[in-house]
Every structure is written in structure tokens, then in C-alpha cells.
Amino acid sequence: MSDTTRSRPIIEVEGLSKRYGPDVVLDDVSFSVDRGEFVALVGRSGSGKSTLIHLLGGLEPPDSGVISVDGVSLRHHGRTPLAKFRRTHVGIVFQLHNLIPRLTAVQNVELAMFSTGRSRHRRREHALELLERLDLAHRANRRPPQLSGGERARVALARGLANDPPVLLADEPTGSLDDEAADRVGAQLTSLAREGVTVLCVSHDARLNDRADRTLRLADGKVAPSTD
Amino acid sequence: MTFLGLIVHNIAAHKLRALATAGAVAIGVMAVLALGVLTMSLRASATEILQVGKADFTVVQKGANPLESVIAQKDLADMGRVRGVHSLIGVLLETEKYDASHPAVIEVGLDPAAQEPFGVVILQGRSYKPDATNEVMLGYALAQSIHKTVGDTLVIGGKKRTVVGIYRTGVAFGDATIMFPLTTLQAENQVPGYVTLGFVKVDKGVPVPVVKRRIAKKFVQYAPIASLTDFGRTSNTLTLVDAANTGGTILAAVIAISGVLNTTLLSFFERIREFGVMRSIGWSRFRVIVLVLGEALVVGIIGGAFGLLLGWAAVNVLQNLPSLRGFFVPQWSAAVFGRSLYFAIGVALLGALYPAVRAALISPLEALRRE
Numbered sequence A: 001m002s003d004t005t006r007s008r009p010i011i012e013v014e015g016l017s018k019r020y021g022p023d024v025v026l027d028d029v030s031f032s033v034d035r036g037e038f039v040a041l042v043g044r045s046g047s048g049k050s051t052l053i054h055l056l057g058g059l060e061p062p063d064s065g066v067i068s069v070d071g072v073s074l075r076h077h078g079r080t081p082l083a084k085f086r087r088t089h090v091g092i093v094f095q096l097h098n099l100i101p102r103l104t105a106v107q108n109v110e111l112a113m114f115s116t117g118r119s120r121h122r123r124r125e126h127a128l129e130l131l132e133r134l135d136l137a138h139r140a141n142r143r144p145p146q147l148s149g150g151e152r153a154r155v156a157l158a159r160g161l162a163n164d165p166p167v168l169l170a171d172e173p174t175g176s177l178d179d180e181a182a183d184r185v186g187a188q189l190t191s192l193a194r195e196g197v198t199v200l201c202v203s204h205d206a207r208l209n210d211r212a213d214r215t216l217r218l219a220d221g222k223v224a225p226s227t228d
Numbered sequence B: 001m002t003f004l005g006l007i008v009h010n011i012a013a014h015k016l017r018a019l020a021t022a023g024a025v026a027i028g029v030m031a032v033l034a035l036g037v038l039t040m041s042l043r044a045s046a047t048e049i050l051q052v053g054k055a056d057f058t059v060v061q062k063g064a065n066p067l068e069s070v071i072a073q074k075d076l077a078d079m080g081r082v083r084g085v086h087s088l089i090g091v092l093l094e095t096e097k098y099d100a101s102h103p104a105v106i107e108v109g110l111d112p113a114a115q116e117p118f119g120v121v122i123l124q125g126r127s128y129k130p131d132a133t134n135e136v137m138l139g140y141a142l143a144q145s146i147h148k149t150v151g152d153t154l155v156i157g158g159k160k161r162t163v164v165g166i167y168r169t170g171v172a173f174g175d176a177t178i179m180f181p182l183t184t185l186q187a188e189n190q191v192p193g194y195v196t197l198g199f200v201k202v203d204k205g206v207p208v209p210v211v212k213r214r215i216a217k218k219f220v221q222y223a224p225i226a227s228l229t230d231f232g233r234t235s236n237t238l239t240l241v242d243a244a245n246t247g248g249t250i251l252a253a254v255i256a257i258s259g260v261l262n263t264t265l266l267s268f269f270e271r272i273r274e275f276g277v278m279r280s281i282g283w284s285r286f287r288v289i290v291l292v293l294g295e296a297l298v299v300g301i302i303g304g305a306f307g308l309l310l311g312w313a314a315v316n317v318l319q320n321l322p323s324l325r326g327f328f329v330p331q332w333s334a335a336v337f338g339r340s341l342y343f344a345i346g347v348a349l350l351g352a353l354y355p356a357v358r359a360a361l362i363s364p365l366e367a368l369r370r371e
Ligand SMILES: Nc1ncnc2c1ncn2[C@@H]1O[C@H](COP(=O)(O)OP(=O)(O)OP(=O)(O)O)[C@@H](O)[C@H]1O
Pocket: A020, A023, A025, A043, A044, A045, A046, A047, A048, A049, A050, A051, A052, A095
């Protein structure tokens, strides 16, 4: 990796707009995030935080604007390369977790690692490592309906990290956690960022936001650096 | 977890639906297997009829199946004078009920003098007199089946007859027949002067096809047949049997495919969210298709195995039906089993193709928004 690529922002958003029918959710948004940065994304409910996460994850096409994540320009992609993009460049943690209820926690994490060239044993081992790291080793063989909300959130986070993505897009990973658990997840995100993972994290949690390098606020379709 | 493990897991998680899908495949396979075996058996018994009589070829009425052919004896006599014909034996075939479990015994009308050249070997007793009206001989298989032997009497065709001899022909079909003097059987069936089949032997050194051609040219209402292929050309029976087999197979395929399609489509609607999750965490469309088809394939193979068992049972039931006993000797072959298995795999994949493609084409976010 040359110095120029290292210094270039890993997430670059230029003139991004997204509307649903008449509702303008994102209106000519531009910002960038550097490699290894830990950025908190805040804003009122309905301000478009999840929408932005989905756009950055290649799950939805923007109406206009340019998105570049880890050197991949999302505008020019057909659908199948987007699957590969999601598999190799980003990890997504959904606000509603989106775990498969039939599969155990560890199987849910393993599911993300198909088509990545890892052996079955490597997949299982890595999934268990991630659960361990999130203090969930003892819940590895439980299914999501048998887990608490906070435990589910951590399984979702483990799945987002399964393919060691350079960029983690986390939509309120601490939303349903108590203070102590939220703090532990916050510490994990901080140490991930220290390891070089770029973290963009939607959060209402002031303590988590304090850990972040900086905070972006979404309001009225615009992104601005947060003042508080 | 391996990919196959995931497939098996998904099937196990929806056992009832998997069972319904497997059932659709199994019923199709059962039909295909039973039809296949039935067809092969009918073909085989048609060949057997042709093989009775140690002839070089057989003459039948054009277009008729071998049991319904009608040949005038005077035409046969003319044929006997064709160059290259060594001998010509006329045989009358009729069917008659003997008892409830032998509702259609094949009666053979054959002149005693023609028995030896025809390949009939008398095992016990003697032949009937040429004009005897109450003497019959029994093929040994029939004799065993109805528990009669030389000296016994039996009633068939409304008349009491004495069994004077037991014979074999070397062909399973022939060994289950009852034999009468030709003139007696002709008189009783009101067909004096007519037979069913002519069995031709050619002179030594004369090529069979040459003699066949001569007869075919001179006697246009008759067909000389030497093989099953010839038979297929002159009679539409086998063509009909084949057509019924093909038609039945297509019907079974349509039913099985709709069954698989139905359950797989239902499963697709239930699992949209799940496919959305897979796509959103980086699964390619191709992998989603392989997952859905893989599940169908495994269920199809299970259904196919059940279908083979069911088909085997169905054939056994058919075989023991009194009306089919003797006519229907199941011909099992690896080809029939192979075809049934291909059928199972084929209908499973075809039935699951549309749901698989739909699963692959969903938009991940829209799928995730579903409740
Ligand atoms: N598929 C959709 N169709 C129509 N409107 C949508 C759709 N998805 C989101 N919206 C609307 O877009 C706006 C932004 O939604 P989004 O989910 O991004 O908000 P959010 O900031 O994540 O809110 P929250 O904090 O409650 O999660 C909302 O007004 C929402 O109703």
C-alpha cells in the first residue's frame, strides 16, 4: 500500500442524495472518513442514519452522488459485484440485527464466511473467536430467540466482523444494551479502530460518542460535524 | 457448518414441507418406474410369442397384434410353395377363462404332426389324436399352476377334457398354455380354415431376408416378422405401448414438477427475509440459487428413493392381479431404475428453478423490510 492510498479517505461521499417518494432523506451530502477513524453518526429518529448506512453498504443505490468505500466506487457496480463488495470491503451491523432465527449464534456468524475461501474449521474457529471477544462464547449454540436483545446485538456485531472488513458500518450496535454492556461494546469498537478498522457507528449513546474520534450529525438531509 | 450441512439443516427445519415435496417426487417416480417395467415386460412378452416355434420368422396379419391376427390356411398353403420356404406351420391362438385366478389361459391349436418341428417336447403322456374333441395337453407351468397331470380331467370352454400329455416349449410364454388339436379348436371357435400365426422355416443356405421379401411381395395382407423391430413396424401395439409410456411419464413429470414448485414457492415466500439476510451479508445470487436447488436436490433424491420402493410395490401388486398373471412378468433392469432416479433429480431441479431464481433476484433491503 502506498502512502497516497493510505492518506486518501477510505469513505468518500460527494453530493449524495436519496429520497423516498416526495421525502428527501439525504440532500446533497458530502463527507469523508479516514482509514482507522472511529466516527459516530447521530441524529433524530427518521433523520436518515440507517439510510446512509445502507447506501454505504451497497444495499441501495443513491439517487445521485458518488460513494467510494475502500477504493470501490459504488455507482458503477452491477449487483453481483456488490455481493462481493459486501463480503470483502464492509461489515454491516443492522439496527434490527437481522439474524436467522433457525441458526445458532455461531452458525449465524459462520454464514457470512461462505465463499471466502476459509475452510469449515477455519470458519467455525473464527466465529467462536469473535463471539469470545464479545463475551458470548457461552451463548454460541443458542438461537437468536433464546438470546437477550443485547446478546443478539453482539452476535450481529460478530457477524459484521466475520470477514475482517476494513470498514465496519454499525447501526446502533448498543441500542438495546445496558450501560455496562454498551461500554464493553464501545471498548471493542475503540480497539478495532486502533487495529486499523474504520468504524462508522450510529449511536444515541453519549458515552459511546465520547469514545469516537469525531461525531457527524444528520439533520434536515445534511451531514455536519457535531458541536456537542 | 458446511454448505451441505446448511442445506440439510434447512430441510430438517421444514420437515413437513420437505415431506410434501419428496412425496410429489415419489409419486412421479413410482409412476415412471411402474410404467417402465410394464412397457419392458410387454415388449418382452411380444418377443416371446415370436420366439415360440423355433421359426426363422413368423407371419401375421398386417396391422394386427399377434393374438388377434387372422390368416387363411389356404394362403398359408400358397406361402408354403414360395421358393426357399422349407416348412410352414399354422397355429391358432385363443384365450379362455379357466378359473378366477386363471381368467385368460392361452389355447394353442396345433396339429400333432407339427408339434415336433414347432419345438414342443412331450414330457409326460402322449399327444392328442388329430381329431380328438376331448383331449388336451398342458404346458408344464400351467399344469403345475392348476394342479393337473396326465389322466386328470378339467373343464375349459364349457367342455370336459382329459389331460393326455404334459409338454414344454422352451419359452416361458409357451409353457403356460393349453394345447388342442387344431381342427377341434378351430371348430369350437367357429373359425374353420383360419389360424392366427404362421411359423416359417427356410431352406438351408437360403438367407432369411430373401424369403421374407418374397412373401411380403406376394402376400400383401400379411407381414413376415423376424424381430421385435419388424413387429413394431407391422403392429401398432408396441407403438401404442411406447406412446402410453411416454405420455404417462410426461404426465407424472408435470404432476411432480407442480408439486415441487408449489412447496418450494411457498417456502420461498416464508423465507424471503432469510434470503435478504444472506444477500445483505455478501452472498452472491449464484450461491442463493445453489442453496435452493441444493435443498430441492436432496429432497428429490430422498423422494426418488421412496418412489422406487413404491414403484416396486406397485409392480408387485400388478403382477399378482389375476387378469395379468402370466402376461405380465416384470422385467427389472438397471436402466429403469436409473431413468427413475434421473426423473427424480430432474423434476426436483425443474420445480425449484423458478423459486430459486426469484430468491436470487430479491432486493436485499426490500426483503429485510418484510415482517
Ligand atoms: N423504504 C422506504 N420507503 C419509504 N420511506 C422510507 C424507507 N426507508 C426509510 N424511509 C424513511 O426515510 C427516513 C429515514 O429513515 P431511516 O431509517 O434512515 O432513519 P433513522 O435515522 O435510521 O431513524 P432511527 O433513529 O429511528 O433508526 C424516515 O422518514 C423513513 O420513514
